Amino acid sequence: MDLASPGVLKAIMARHGLRPQHRLGQNFLIDGRVLDAILAAAALAPDDVVLEIGPGLGTLTQRLAAAAGRVLCIELDRGLVEVLRETVVASYPNVDVVHGDANRVDLHKLLSERLPPGRKAKVVANLPYYVTTPLVMRLLEEGLPLESIVVMVQREVAERMVAPPGGKDYGALSVAVQYYTEPAVVMRVSPASFMPQPEVESAVVRMRVRTEPPVAAPERAFFRVVKAAFGQRRKSLANALTSLGFPKDVVQAALLAAGIEPGRRGESLSLEEFAAVTRNLYSAEGA
Numbered sequence: 331m332d333l334a335s336p337g338v339l340k341a342i343m344a345r346h347g348l349r350p351q352h353r354l355g356q357n358f359l360i361d362g363r364v365l366d367a368i369l370a371a372a373a374l375a376p377d378d379v380v381l382e383i384g385p386g387l388g389t390l391t392q393r394l395a396a397a398a399g400r401v402l403c404i405e406l407d408r409g410l411v412e413v414l415r416e417t418v419v420a421s422y423p424n425v426d427v428v429h430g431d432a433n434r435v436d437l438h439k440l441l442s443e444r445l446p447p448g449r450k451a452k453v454v455a456n457l458p459y460y461v462t463t464p465l466v467m468r469l470l471e472e473g474l475p476l477e478s479i480v481v482m483v484q485r486e487v488a489e490r491m492v493a494p495p496g497g498k499d500y501g502a503l504s505v506a507v508q509y510y511t512e513p514a515v516v517m518r519v520s521p522a523s524f525m526p527q528p529e530v531e532s533a534v535v536r537m538r539v540r541t542e543p544p545v546a547a548p549e550r551a552f553f554r555v556v557k558a559a560f561g562q563r564r565k566s567l568a569n570a571l572t573s574l575g576f577p578k579d580v581v582q583a584a585l586l587a588a589g590i591e592p593g594r595r596g597e598s599l600s601l602e603e604f605a606a607v608t609r610n611l612y613s614a615e616g617a
């Protein structure tokens with residue numbers, strides 16, 4: 331059964347007495363071309379383990395199950411978990427559906443129970459937009475065994491993820507995504523590819539998870555500096571970084587020693603420059 335069709339999706343939902351829930355970000359994919367692009371970006375092999383967040387009615391899940399060895403799905407809506415038994419689990423025994431909130435499920439446990447030793451999972455998802463940033467941050471920060479992340483997100487969020495230093499899109503999300511992964515926008519997607527149509531444009535982003543950070547600095551301290559720099563975007567770095575508890579002259583010296591003019595703002599700093607400031611501020615503390 332091809333689920334990428336408004337008629338089929340409407341019929342299934344009607345049979346189960348369901349309606350798309352806006353508050354859960356339920357915009358279902360109905361465009362085969364977009365599904366093809368997501369699958370191509372995920373580059374799945376027959377022994378891959380995939381983690382899908384928000385499988386919905388199972389449109390993407392079916393395609394993942396046909397291409398990978400195993401698919402673990404986390405779906406918050408109990409009604410959809412029932413639908414998935416019919417649309418996916420009945421014909422693809424390699425799919426496990428977990429009913430829960432992807433923000434709260436113990437992902438380490440879930441993955442360690444299913445992954446063969448030494449293997450990493452691939453995340454593939456059309457994310458619910460109301461929780462995109464915390465979910466992506468969770469995937470990045472928790473040190474999960476992940477090889478890649480291919481996600482549909484709001485276009486504006488995609489642009490922030492890949493933004494270079496210096497522009498309005500560059501912020502804490504850009505630094506985190508670029509620190510942990512090599513990101514690329516694979517495709518822009520119009521509202522017409524979904525049912526119901528979202529109010530915003532979307533994009534598919536592929537993130538290859540790095541095995542080593544691209545810059546040398548103690549990780550926690552690095553992100554403390556990044557947060558402080560972007561927490562007060564309009565302030566000069568010399569002022570913004572005093573919120574870390576360092577006197578202004580210490581901050582100024584750390585910036586100058588990194589070759590950074592203290593009047594610059596956080597949004598102009600590259601990852602390497604953030605790392606250099608972090609080393610200068612925290613190396614004496616062993617942070």
Ligand SMILES: C[S@@+](CC[C@H](N)C(=O)[O-])C[C@H]1O[C@@H](n2cnc3c(N)ncnc32)[C@H](O)[C@@H]1O
Pocket residue numbers: 354355356357358359383384385386387388389390391404405406407410430431432433455456457458459461
């Ligand atoms: C944009 S829809 C994608 C549905 C389907 N994958 C597709 O592409 O058609 C997002 C899905 O995430 C589910 N969802 C929303 N919040 C969630 C959460 N916190 N944890 C897990 N699933 C969630 C929604 O119920 C919905 O099925």
